[in-house]
Amino acid sequence: MKSAPQRLKTVLTSLRLGALMDWDMPIDSGPVPESGSVFDAIVVGGGPGGSGAAGFMAMNGLKVLLVEKAVWPRDKTCGDAVGGKSLKHVEELGVKVDLEKTPHFRVDSIIFGGPNGREVRIPLPEEEVENREAGYSLPRRQFDTLLFRNSNEKVLESGGAVIQNFTVKEVHIEGDAVRGITGIHDGESLHYTAPLTIGAGGYNCPVARAITAHHDEPMVDKAHYCGAYREYWTGVEGCGDWKGSIEIHFIDGVLPGYFWIFPVGNGVVNVGIGMVITEMDKQKVKLRGLQDWVINESPKFSKRFANAKVVEKSGKGWQLPFGSPRKNPPSFQPRRTAMAGAMCVGDAASLVDPFTGEGIGNALLSAKMASTIFDLEIHKEGFTSESAIEYQDKLWEELSPELTNSHKLQRLVKRRWLMNIFISKAVKKVELQRALTDMISSKEAQGQFHTKWWMIKSLLF
Numbered sequence: 080m081k082s083a084p085q086r087l088k089t090v091l092t093s094l095r096l097g098a099l100m101d102w103d104m105p106i107d108s109g110p111v112p113e114s115g116s117v118f119d120a121i122v123v124g125g126g127p128g129g130s131g132a133a134g135f136m137a138m139n140g141l142k143v144l145l146v147e148k149a150v151w152p153r154d155k156t157c158g159d160a161v162g163g164k165s166l167k168h169v170e171e172l173g174v175k176v177d178l179e180k181t182p183h184f185r186v187d188s189i190i191f192g193g194p195n196g197r198e199v200r201i202p203l204p205e206e207e208v209e210n211r212e213a214g215y216s217l218p219r220r221q222f223d224t225l226l227f228r229n230s231n232e233k234v235l236e237s238g239g240a241v242i243q244n245f246t247v248k249e250v251h252i253e254g255d256a257v258r259g260i261t262g263i264h265d266g267e268s269l270h271y272t273a274p275l276t277i278g279a280g281g282y283n284c285p286v287a288r289a290i291t292a293h294h295d296e297p298m299v300d301k302a303h304y305c306g307a308y309r310e311y312w313t314g315v316e317g318c319g320d321w322k323g324s325i326e327i328h329f330i331d332g333v334l335p336g337y338f339w340i341f342p343v344g345n346g347v348v349n350v351g352i353g354m355v356i357t358e359m360d361k362q363k364v365k366l367r368g369l370q371d372w373v374i375n376e377s378p379k380f381s382k383r384f385a386n387a388k389v390v391e392k393s394g395k396g397w398q399l400p401f402g403s404p405r406k407n408p409p410s411f412q413p414r415r416t417a418m419a420g421a422m423c424v425g426d427a428a429s430l431v432d433p434f435t436g437e438g439i440g441n442a443l444l445s446a447k448m449a450s451t452i453f454d455l456e457i458h459k460e461g462f463t464s465e466s467a468i469e470y471q472d473k474l475w476e477e478l479s480p481e482l483t484n485s486h487k488l489q490r491l492v493k494r495r496w497l498m499n500i501f502i503s504k505a506v507k508k509v510e511l512q513r514a515l516t517d518m519i520s521s522k523e524a525q526g527q528f529h530t531k532w533w534m535i536k537s538l539l540f
């Protein structure tokens with residue numbers, strides 16, 4: 080058995096970024112508060128959603144308890160692309176400068192590949208790349224550590240507490256309100272209370288489970304959950320080291336999902352595959368096997384991976400809860416994500432973009448919104464059910480246009496012939512490329528993208 084620092088070094092060396100790291104150190108979270116302590120707010124989970132919520136609430140002067148199951152630095156299975164929406168909030172939290180001091184890949188374009196093998200490269204607006212707003216890709220181990228370290232500092236400075244290696248086992252509901260949590264840390268059971276508990280525990284968040292179970296509503300809707308599998312590779316042909324394209328390929332056998340190739344810096348590339356779970360069940364596919372086939376046997380990609388090497392033990396599967404609108408939701412869209420005493424953010428609130436698979440931006444956006452709605456003066460005795468409804472309504476008002484469009488785009492991808500014609504046209508037509516650039520960089524422009532008239536115009540003229 081390797082010691083912890085030795086294990087850390089092995090992982091870093093295997094990602095070939097080891098020599099460049101200075102952020103990858105353990106984070107000191109200070110003393111563990113006594114069981115029974117009371118806080119202004121408890122945050123469950125320290126990913127982007129939880130770190131964001133804890134950071135924003137600490138900036139508002141609240142006494143926050145942030146608890147996280149893992150010990151930092153920790154990995155999170157992801158494509159590792161951090162878009163402009165995320166960067167806006169990362170800047171607000173004061174992490175962007177630190178992030179830019181660490182190694183990262185600058186995304187200047189996106190390559191889309193069609194089922195017939197044709198590809199179009201869509202450049203991102205030059206000024207945004209110049210201003211470094213277009214987007215980065217970097218390992219989540221690095222990105223999340225920077226965010227968590229920042230929130231750890233902010234929470235401790237504002238009189239709160241942070242506990243790593245703390246697994247929430249129970250969410251307490253008294254009457255009709257969430258009142259606190261019990262969890263295990265170093266084998267000891269600890270209990271904390273607060274007028275508000277934020278659920279930021281990802282796709283299987285215990286707070287989200289407690290909210291949906293309390294209302295006898297489903298937590299998981301397989302038609303709106305995506306399975307995904309990721310590996311890190313080195314030596315993949317055609318990938319930039321520090322700046323260039325990320326690639327999304329719609330391949331026969333993988334449709335209506337996609338295969339991605341996202342460089343994360345220094346020749347390391349995040350490679351993965353994702354598909355809606357109901358489609359996986361229908362097609363009876365295993366994503367790992369599918370990815371092996373794409374990399375080793377598909378005529379197009381096997382050449383690019385001929386001299387590539389997989390980073391040992393980097394293969395991991397995970398789930399993405401989509402924010403697409405439900406046809407007959409039992410309650411709120413995309414599902415109930417708040418009640419008296421609790422609000423969920425990020426994946427716990429099912430907010431992943433159903434077309435691109437991006438979820439970091441919406442995790443940070445919902446974290447900011449939750450921190451704005453909670454007001455200690457008003458909610459001293461408990462976050463009210465009226466405010467919970469206000470949060471869910473505001474969240475859907477803000478996100479429904481883009482999530483609804485993305486859902487339509489996701490459905491469009493199912494039509495192989497349409498994708499082929501569309502990508503072939505885009506290769507030739509500069510105006511169509513410009514429209515796609517707009518669509519990627521501006522969520523408003525996405526609105527026109529899925530309209531039938533726009534599609535017909537683009538395909539015919």
Ligand SMILES: Cc1cc2nc3c(=O)[nH]c(=O)nc-3n(C[C@H](O)[C@H](O)[C@H](O)COP(=O)(O)OP(=O)(O)OC[C@H]3O[C@@H](n4cnc5c(N)ncnc54)[C@H](O)[C@@H]3O)c2cc1C
Pocket residue numbers: 123124125126127128129146147148149155156157158159160161162245246247248279280281282283284285307308309351397398399424425426427431436437438439440442
């Ligand atoms: C394969 C894949 C590729 C993706 N690619 C992208 C991409 O390129 N760009 C993008 O923007 N998004 C991407 N996403 C989505 C993105 O990863 C998520 O949307 C994002 O991580 C959500 O952040 P979060 O903070 O809500 O949850 P998470 O990042 O999942 O964080 C949840 C945290 O809660 C902790 N936790 C869980 N249970 C407990 C418990 N019981 N007690 C205490 N702590 C707990 C976990 O340890 C974890 O640290 C991808 C997802 C997958 C699976």
